[in-house]
Amino acid sequence: MKSRDLAYIALFAAIIAALGLIPPVPVPGIPVPITAQTLGVMLAGSVLGARRGALAVLTFLAVVATGVPLLSGGRGGLAVFAGPSAGYLYGWTLAAFVIGVLTQLTWRRFNLAWAMVANLVGGVGVIYALGIPFTSVYGDVSLSAAATGALSFIPGDVVKAGIASVVAVGVHKAYPVIELPRRRPAAG
């Protein structure tokens, strides 16, 4: 891994942290205000790609775990990794990785539609697929009850996936960071 990659990883860990400083955005029609932090997770995956994106999220979580209160709402420390919603945090790393993989797969024809697919599958699907069972096991509640509790957050996350996709396409046009292995030059 090059020094530049290390700097990118630190940068996106910091971006996830900085997005936690933005006051939650109330959205009409949705009871839960949107905190921008998962937007940072989606951006890490879709701008940096699978490996660096997942490492950026991991770095952010490591910084939070060491007691720097950078999780939205000024939370931090090891306590947040012991709570019933910790499964969502663990899901972030995998989410960034999956978004990165899907982005790299569709890189040559990357557009808003592909970005949406990547961010919805990774940023919404993967996170809930991990978070809901975690809450269920941890709090001794049934899967369906945990899923019902999570439902109200999904619209906000879909909006965030949309924003992340628009931004990802913009960044890819202006300053692409993902490098694919060179294709052999075609003959002629």
Next chain:
Amino acid sequence: MTLSLYVPVASPVHRTPAGLKLGLLAALAVALFLVDGLAVVGGTLAAVLLLGLGAARLPWRSVLAQVRPVWPWLVLLFAFHLVVTDWHTGTVVVLRLLALVAAAAVVTATTRVTELVAVVEWLARPLTVFGVRPARIGLVIAMTLRFVPLVAERAQRIRDAQAARGAERFRFRSLVPLLVQVLRLADTLGEALDARGADAPVPVRRGRAGASTS
């Protein structure tokens, strides 16, 4: 903005090695889920609080501040169990989580960030087999802490520029110029790191000068 949850006090808990504290915390997390007795779980919570507020002399505010975000969850869980199972199970579940969260809060408040980073580097040592260099983990964490105010400042600048042009509120589209700006900065930082030898190959441990490797 205080950038750490560490509370400096001279106490035996503070002096305990960070690795030991983290190990005990991990063991507690596993053990607590193996027991169901109300007395055991409640006793653990009392012991954790005694350790944190008594032995470590932490102000109760610092522990409370870390436990507070979990409250809504605990209330929901307890309400759920009242409806579906019974108050006994609900109390055990809630006390168990409280004990675990409080224990984690005590470890965080009694251990410096640098000590925890050292533990992270130590834990990453087996990963050297896969080419991970533990010293770089500390470097990346340090860079992250430096980047946070920098990113916030750049975001503010873009917001100011938009306001000057008559935009009423922050638009998420302006994340694109922000990201391009900070990615350029990261590039420069990467080059600066290379110039200082950060890209040097992993130092191979050898014997004294002159000794052959075989």
